[in-house]
Amino acid sequence: MRTHLRMTPLRAMAAVMLLAPAVLTAQTQLTGAGASFPYPIYDKWFHEYSKAHPDVQINYQSIGSGGGIRQVTEGTVDFGASDGPMNDTQIGDFKTKRGTDVLHFPTVMGAVVPIYNLPGVATALKFTPAAIAGIYLGTITKWNDPALTGPNKGVSLPNSDIVVVHRSDGSGTSYVFTDYLSKISPAWKEKVGTNSSPNWPVGLGGAQNAGVAGLVKQTTGAIGYVELVYAVQNTIAFGSVQNAAGEFVSASLAGVTAAAAAAAANMPDDFRASITNASAKTAYPIASFTWLLVPAKIQDPAKKRILVDFLKWMLADGQNMTEALTFSKLPKEVVAKETKAISKIQ
């Protein structure tokens, strides 16, 4: 009997805990999952959007583009996110499983940078396309290989092994990176190709952008590829990459915007465009759009209203927040085209 009485305060607490959130918040919560590439800006956006619209919360989980595509196709999340656009098979799969089309909405443009961990090297390294391809193909194994020392005269590179780090999960960032490598290296294109889960010839795997950044940060002599913001936020050194015009360009807002200029003018209706290895002189070669994956038909009217409203907010207010986090704004033409495309959501 004593135990029985003692339980009552516990039961009361339990009731409060379980019911309170439901009672206090007449809120709608949406869930999205996917790309880690834009995670910092998405997280910021969703927080800001929630501040502006206190009755809405959008819970975004960075599980990798592969996860985003899978979960939105299964319908376990309300929207997905990926920087590798869905291919035709995946789009077909979506249509079969969800009974409606999937729409790609570009949100920001970002840069994939080669990060490295060389404590003795103070200046930013210059990477030629051949060097990056060689490193990831496993043909270049030491930091003082001629392919690296050539463009970096005056920098003393150690005679140590290059520890290659790549993504272990299905990744849009990998898609962008391998898309670039396929364009600049026929050997890569033949051996591995463009893929979000490539068969990496060499290297260690980290999960999401965060995992790769973490591994590189901890491992001396490591090289990896992450979205620019991860290098900046974690003060990890990153190098400049030689673009198609022969210039060594360090990732920047301007460089990415230049990369998108040509594509912006000729944006296809489904918005699936690649901007790697752009030909402009100031273009940063490993740049990409990243997309939100939204079903064309949304059953729940409240969720539909929120998603539509968020997309409009994202194209207006949201675009003003991107640069602080080193993501480039969408070109005006793309914004205009997208605003029209929002009406496709039923």
Add this chain to the structure above:
Amino acid sequence: MTIAASAPTQAKARVPDSGARALVRRLFSGDEIARALVTGSAALILVLTALLVQELWMNSALPRAKFGWHFFVTSVWDANAGQFGALPFLYGTCVTSLEALLIAVPLGVGAAIFLSELAPPRLSDALTFCIELLAAVPSVIYGLIGIFVMMPLIKDYLGPALKATLGWSPLFSGPFYGVSVLSAGIVLAVMILPFIVSVSRQVLLAVPGDQREGALALGATKWETTWKVVVPYARRGIYGSVFLALARALGETMAVTMVIGNAPQIKASLLAPGYSIAAVIANEFTEATYDLYVQSLIELGLVLFALTIIINGLARLLVAGTTRFSVNSA
């Protein structure tokens, strides 16, 4: 009318009901409800477990049909080509578990011997209490400590030491980045030590005193008594504890995936990164983009399930005969 019938307050003589009414009364009596309730719960456990096996089996139909037995001998895990083989994960799971046992069993049994034969009872109890508390530390926390504490130590001290002394052997060849089969094995060893120590100590304590006294009376040294009489007597229980620990090691997910390197490859060197069944499921399950992929992961889960059933079964068989369940002894 008789007086009995006209006096409703008078207690009725208890005449047993007959036939249907008796059945109904019995059915709704407290005892039958209680019996139904407890039997129902017991049955529910059976149903849930059957459901578990059924779900695993049904949801792994595609790869079983497509690959059959080849699933267990193929070392290719290629989501793009739709080729899935379990070998790298079986290898990683087995090697890390074996490594953990090789480290933990001698240490654990040694400590168990000390705690049961040599240490004064209060010290033994206190130390065992501490060691058992460590069995309570969750896997993810071992992973946390693995990444930030153990791996740097292994990378900076143990790795170079091993390479310097044993670098010639294929087991310790190749570059070492910290994340590796070696690190995973060491973390697992630390995790399973408490089980081995705790159970071995109990079985050793359960060995009757006259065994020891007999040996000592014959002039054996303490060590000889322990090693040649007590331990063999408790042999089954100790094997049981080893199997229990092995079963735990096989299924460990978080600590392993945080330090093993997550590379689906089979390399002779312990210094190379690897992958385990539990780790690949944890990493790839939410992103497997098509059915064959998901189901291959589920088939891996089925394999792990089967492995742990077998090992656990052996463990129970061995331990059951030698000591009663923990809360009652010592």
Add this chain to the structure above:
Amino acid sequence: MTEADRLKVRRLINGVMLTSTGVCTVLIASVLLFILGYLLVKGARNLNVAFFTELPKPVGEAGGGLANAIVGSAKILAIATLIGVPVGFLGGVYLAEYGSRGFAFAVRYVTDLLNGVPSIVIGIFAYTLIVAKVKHFSTLAGGLAIGLMMIPIAVRSTEEFLRNVPNGLREGALALGTPKWRALATVVIPAAKDGIITGIMLNLARVAGETAPLLFTSFSNRYWSPGLQHETASLPVMIYTYALAPYDDWHRQAWAAGFVLLMFILLINVSARTLLARSRHGGGR
């Protein structure tokens, strides 16, 4: 070799081997104490009020806390206990008090089987059974997965402690004409009460840190979870996520979360064992 020499060798071996067992113990004890100590120090250092009261801040911004993960874990464990303990308890009562030969053997066997299932496989099961069918992640699914893991231990410990109750008590009650169910509810079970509660507590401590099943069931949440049908943050999942990320601030929060989780588990363990020791020495009722 003479008898005396052989004796010397034997004594030497004796000394060496016994010392080495001591060394093993010292090694293990020090490694384990080091682990605990490191976590406690590092975790406690990074603990602050914000950790308990604030939600996570946007990625890259320092500060914030894991209040939602603490509440989320509490919810999941509460659901798990509500599901796992009654089923396990009643199953244990069946095995101890009612068991019929064949069926009881099957139940025991299957319970042991379920106990050995790796947590990740339970996660897969909960995913295919619930998440895939209702098409969303939920706290409920997470609670169910963990609850499933609690059942076998609840069964075994309940059965064990009930069996310890002396038969005299049962027979005394039955002799007084009490129906069996009533004898159980008012005499036998209360007699085993301490042990059963201890069992529940140890059970809870065991599953509190489970991460793998939650990855596919309760997923995670950057905000408060609006209800049981939604995803929720939980301490183990957040520790995992934050530990693998490159942000130093997240690492600090991972240590703090690890500290809170471990303290919770250790406190339950210690209280349970003290309760058990006290009840055993105080004698049964």
